[in-house]
Amino acid sequence: MTGDDRADGHEGGAERGTVVTPSAEFPPLRPDELGALRRIGEAWRGGASRTDALPVDPTLRRHGERPAPTRFGRLAPIAMFRVEKPDELVAAEPANVPGSRFGRSVTRLRRALFGPPLSSAAVLYERMRKTVALPVLSSDLLSSVAYGPEAMLAVLVLAGSGALGLSLPLAVGLAVLMVAVGASYRQTIAAYPHGAGSYIVAGDNLGPRAGLVAAAGLILDYVLTVAVSVAAGVQAVTSALPALTPLAVPLGVLVIALLLAGNLRGVRVAGNLFVLPTYAFVVAVVALLLAGGFQAAARGFTPVPPDPVPAVEGLSLLLVLRAFSSGAVSMTGIEAVSNAVTAFRTPEWRNARTTLTWMIGMLVVLFAGLTLLFHQAGLVPASDETMLSQLARVTFPSGPWYGLVQAATATILLLAANTAFNGFPRLLFFMARDGHAPRRFLHMGDRLAFSNGLLALAVAAAVILVAFRGHTEALIPLYAVGVFLAFTLSQAGMVVHWRRHRGPGWRRRATLNAVGATLSGLVLVTAGVSKFTEGAWVVVVAVPLLVLLFRAIHRHYRILHRSLALRPPSDAGPSGAAASEVQELPQEVRHLVVVPVARLNRASLRGLAYAASLSQPTLAVHIAPEEPEADRFREQWRAWGDHVRLETIVSPYRAVIGPLAHYLEALHAGRADLVLTVVVPEVMVRRRWHRPLHSRTEKRLRAALRPLPGVVVTSVPVHLTE
CATH class of the missing domain: 3.40.50.620 (HUPs)
Structure with missing residues (x-):
């Protein structure tokens, strides 16, 4: 990308973009509010005036003797602060220690679980480098290959084992979709270098309502990402250890709690925790692909006939489209990089694009390779064992390799939800900044993580997991509708963006985004229609309800701002105010x-x-x-x-x-x-x-x-x- 290209994109996206810092909770006053503030200040003269004759020294600099112990224990007020500027005190960490014994115990427990608090200035050091961001943000995208191809084959097998051969052309079509959407999001990141999520892109170019619809779809996507990933991970564990099947739901809730605790420790610490499992999964699957490929080559690439399965449904175009949309759930997680651009080290937009490129390349290779090996090995979806587990058993009939593949798969599936723990709080941050979500989601916790957003995601995902009893098959129909709704609106918004700004090469870029929008819209309509009765109706109903909720929140904040804003003077009152x-x-x-x-x-x-x-x-x-x-x-x-x-x-x-x-x-x-x-x-x-x-x-x-x-x-x- 040239410097001119980035300048064109930056001009369109900088208006809504912002650097995510703790100061976002305190937006500056508008020029008209500053004018009103000066008018009020002028009217104060002659009324209550400022006086420096206070009975105590507010700067705490004139204490000749060490004050007596306070309710904070042995710490004295002078020790809680340091003076850096005239009339400004900087609070030290112990100043946050509560005064009660119970409060101090809770604080010590929090420090043990999540670590000591981080200074606001450390927000720049909490950003991720590419080698860490790749596994953190791609865990959902890469782990979905463990259940995405199987979801596609589970639909095709309804027409009998003879229909499983259609998995190869469908995999090619899905690979094209992955590349198209991935390339589209690369352009989106360049155009919106301070945050390129579907909410921002659709809201800027298609209107606020489209942005809220995209946000609603993404919120459902992130919640279901956690629920589906954890449920699939637990299912991988129970496939290897069937005795744990009755404990699937409690294990899933425990995993969500552990993910929450890890992310509350901060972005950088959480990233370091999840680096090795993601890379281990990639290595394990690549090893599986290589070993399976050598075995297929030894047979002359002659597919093993699958076990005969009777058809329960006729082979039709609708069934093929259902299988295509089911396999498309492997694309969930592409959005995460565009939402987390500001979490990268500088230059943020360039590092984000590079990371996204590697993610898409790895996704296409793993998805297409596994689908091809499933076909070569003649595997059929089973209710008691995942297809990845079957492939590992066939490829590694002896030795520890099967166990290593299953362990890596279970770990990445359990940790795949971490992608949502990165994207969901940032989405709520952008929405809260615009007044469409509670302002508490602007707040950064002790470890510079969006603690309130993390808690909201964990609670919502745990409720969904318990409600559906941890069944991945029951959750996947809900999955595709929300995420592809966001994909479609984002890519359509980018088409409008390029037509509006018309920089060099805008037609080529608009065409690429239009292709991504068309393919995403096809998956959206197919998933919504074909899986409506299987559970997709929940998303169809939930999206407009969420939009109404967001609009009600925005209406409340608009009234609040109108009531509290410093207005420019209109009618002269007493004292000239x-x-x-x-x-x-x-x-x-x-x-x-x-x-x-x-x-x-x-x-x-x-x-x-x-x-x-x-x-x-x-x-x-x-x-x-x-x-x-x-x-x-x-x-x-x-x-x-x-x-x-x-x-x-x-x-x-x-x-x-x-x-x-x-x-x-x-x-x-x-x-x-x-x-x-x-x-x-x-x-x-x-x-x-x-x-x-x-x-x-x-x-x-x-x-x-x-x-x-x-x-x-x-x-x-x-x-x-x-």
Whole structure:
């Protein structure tokens, strides 16, 4: 690819592309928001002004003596931070240690399982080199040859053993499809060097709805990748060790948990863990192909007649297309490289394209070679043993080689789900960045991995695995529809991209992407129609439901942004500020402090003292269950000195939270410009088992008041000393 080619592609893809860093959670302000911020700042002058005369040193630089131990144990606050810039402290790792004994134990366990936290600056060092990225991102693609050819033959055998000969021309057609889609994705990576997933490509070129449809298909694909890969891996284990068959589902869930733990340790560590198994599988299958090829050559390449199998279905074009779409599941995982471009070391786009080229070449060789050997050995799909296991038994009738092939196959199938653990969180990252997924998926965990996305994938895949009882055959019909939906939209989007930008050679590129889109669309329609009743209807129904969910999330974030955004001034209000900005000006805020008082004790008096110290109008409210109790409380209040205005509410039905919430709502309705600050005294117990001994009225009150506009709830804790 020339420099001009990359420049043309970069121009189209850089708008949506972004470098994946922890700062993505905090997008910068738009120019109009910066203008509004300056306007609000100007209006602050004359109101509450900044002062540096604080009772403590916020920089922690003037402590002459080492402070006393704190709740963090033997660590002192000055030891938790280092000063690198004026008025800026950098937190050290121990500052994240929770104060409770239980919290510290949990933290130590997390450190033991996942390793110490990584600094945000280490995100560049967590990227993968090509030799690591190849096995990490190709594990799904390469492992699918262990069940993809068998899935194709399992459909053909329905027409009898005589139809198995069609596997060779179908394998040629699938090889063409693999090369076409792979070459198309090479172009996609060049055009979108900061992230080339179907969601981004389809959204940019075909519209947001097409992007969401592609994202829905990919999400289902990634979840099913984990479920299918783990189920196939467990099936490979049980083929060699039939005694473990009853434990297939628990073993699958355990493998998902181990994959989750490995990926939570970070991209680079997880990559190093999965390098050897992938390369071992490639070596094992290549050795199997060579040995099987020599045996076939010794027979003069005369195929062994397969065992006769009666036909249960007539040979038809629909059956052939079903077999083609079933074999096409071997292509799942091509998308992973385009989604993970930013996970490569620089130059990212070039390393990603090179890795994808090697992946496609290895896939074509392994898929075509295994299909040819299945035909040469006369093997027929069986319910109790995989075809790869049968081929290994025939090729290596003695010695340890059969066991090594099965061990490598089982390992790669179990670890193939790691491709989804790389792609799924990054897809959710891009969607969350655009407001189509919860923003928690923007967050990077301690090890610079997208922990929330990893957890969501593991839980969803475990549910699917348990629901289908670990049967690969039941999961594969769901598999092809989602992934080829994403393939089709991505390649169609690239055709529009090239027509829109019209760089050098755009017609050739558009033609290549159009071929990929056409072939992918053919597989999509065939799989959707032929396997609709076998389970593909689940995907057909799930995709629009997911799209509706994404749109609802985006609608919520759009409302949130409209409510919280710094708007440019429109109508001049008090102090020269815009009317919409009045509540952001300290001189325009009017307070009423309300203190709910159940009984006069140390907790309530501390709350009253705190409220009075704010030097704002203060009101105390007491809820009494009957008149005599209200009279007694008023007498106690007068004995205290009646320093704060008291309002007593009698609740004859003994409800407390409801009457108080309605009363505060009525106060706010009387003065909509009034900010009600509710000061809630709260008793803090030292041990968890003490909590059920208290009514926890404070938490219930806070939950009831939270929805009320213009109401601020603050807690005054009173800690028990024993």
